[in-house]
Amino acid sequence: MLGKGADGCLETMGGAILLFVSRQNIRDVVHAVFRHELFEDPNDLVANYLVQLAAGLSVSTKTFAAIYLLVHGLVKLGLVTAIWRNRLWAYPLAGIILFLFAIYQLVRFTFTHSLVLLLLTAVRTFTLDNTDYRSHDEQQEAIESYLRWRNRERPPGILDWETYCWQAKKTA
Numbered sequence: 641m642l643g644k645g646a647d648g649c650l651e652t653m654g655g656a657i658l659l660f661v662s663r664q665n666i667r668d669v670v671h672a673v674f675r676h677e678l679f680e681d682p683n684d685l686v687a688n689y690l691v692q693l694a695a696g697l698s699v700s701t702k703t704f705a706a707i708y709l710l711v712h713g714l715v716k717l718g719l720v721t722a723i724w725r726n727r728l729w730a731y732p733l734a735g736i737i738l739f740l741f742a743i744y745q746l747v748r749f750t751f752t753h754s755l756v757l758l759l760l761t762a763v764r765t766f767t768l769d770n771t772d773y774r775s776h777d778e779q780q781e782a783i784e785s786y787l788r789w790r791n792r793e794r795p796p797g798i799l800d801w802e803t804y805c806w807q808a809k810k811t812a
Contacts (some may be wrong), residue, residue, distance in 0.1 A: 655709030
């Protein structure tokens with residue numbers, strides 16, 4: 641949940657920055673960041689793609705990205721806050737909203753063929769797949785249950801953590 645909150649903060653800040661930064665400033669920053677990499681390897685696929693993406697950034701694309709990031713970040717922050725306050729209605733709502741954003745990105749991809757949208761959708765899918773537990777305690781119990789199941793037929797010679805630490809202190 642903390643990761644989703646941090647992601648929401650970063651998206652909101654990114655959207656706000658995009659609203660107020662000029663396209664030329666974006667181009668200059670991207671060029672400055674990748675200048676050294678392109679000097680060493682002029683055929684670097686990622687660096688060239690990002691430089692070309694910044695160079696071709698239109699006003700409408702910049703505005704769309706800024707509004708998308710702002711809205712998505714604020715919605716995510718609101719849902720994370722509600723879930724953190726144990727507002728159980730927010731948990732399924734968060735899944736639905738994030739799923740709808742992913743669907744929207746795939747629909748938009750059919751028109752733009754943007755690799756960035758595919759990357760965002762992959763990250764969103766990863767985020768959705770990691771929202772199975774309503775609390776940290778529930779997630780911790782699931783992890784411990786898995787470890788108990790996995791280690792029940794542990795071969796002899798592998799020590800549990802307490803025994804390992806005790807033996808390490810004994811030999812030190």
